[in-house]
Amino acid sequence: MADHLDPAARSKMMAKVRCRDSKPELAVxxxxxxxxxxxxxxxxxxxxxPDLVFPSRQVAVFVHGCFWHQHPGCRRAKRPQTRAEFWREKLDANITRDAAASAALERAGWRTLVIWECEIGDEGLGRLYQDIL
Known part of the structure; x- marks a missing residue:
């Protein structure tokens, strides 16, 4: 399926994607x-x-977007069909980078927690709160 937006509109839309202070991160x-x-x-x-760090508890929290970090089994993690090779490389690199960051933090004595964009609701946030404590 071809992109329904022209390249300029798609570029403008993608430029609005935030790496910090996103709606999911603010909700958490x-x-x-x-x-x-x-x-x-x-x-x-x-x-x-990490998006949130609790130094006294040695806990690092990552708020991951389901698309950008490819949440397994999530409907929001569908890869684009246009420029498939570009997106495969980009999203696979994100997954690899996330795993390396978590491993490095754990080697340094930190506990890492991930909350996915689709889990942000009372149940998911309640579970995160309990995990931090």
Whole structure:
């Protein structure tokens, strides 16, 4: 199936994709902060720059978008059919980079948690909250 947008419109749309302060990340931050948890954001000195860091608990949280990080079994993780080779390489590199960052954090003594975009709701956020504690 061909892209229904022209290249300029697609480029404009993709330029709006945020790497921080995304809606899912803000939802997680608001939920956890309202429950009294305090955290640091995107610590550059840690592998993978986790979205939320709880230094006293040695916990790093990644808020992953289902498409960009290819959530297994999620309907939002469908790969584009146009420029399939480009997207395969890009998304596979994201998966590899995520695994390497988590492994490096765990070797350094950190516990890593991932919450997926599609899990952000009362149940998923409640589970994340309990895992952090």
């Amino acid at each position: 931050r608001h939920y956890l902060h309202a429950r009294g948890l305090r955290f640091r954001l995107q610590r550059k000195d840690l592998p993978g720059k």
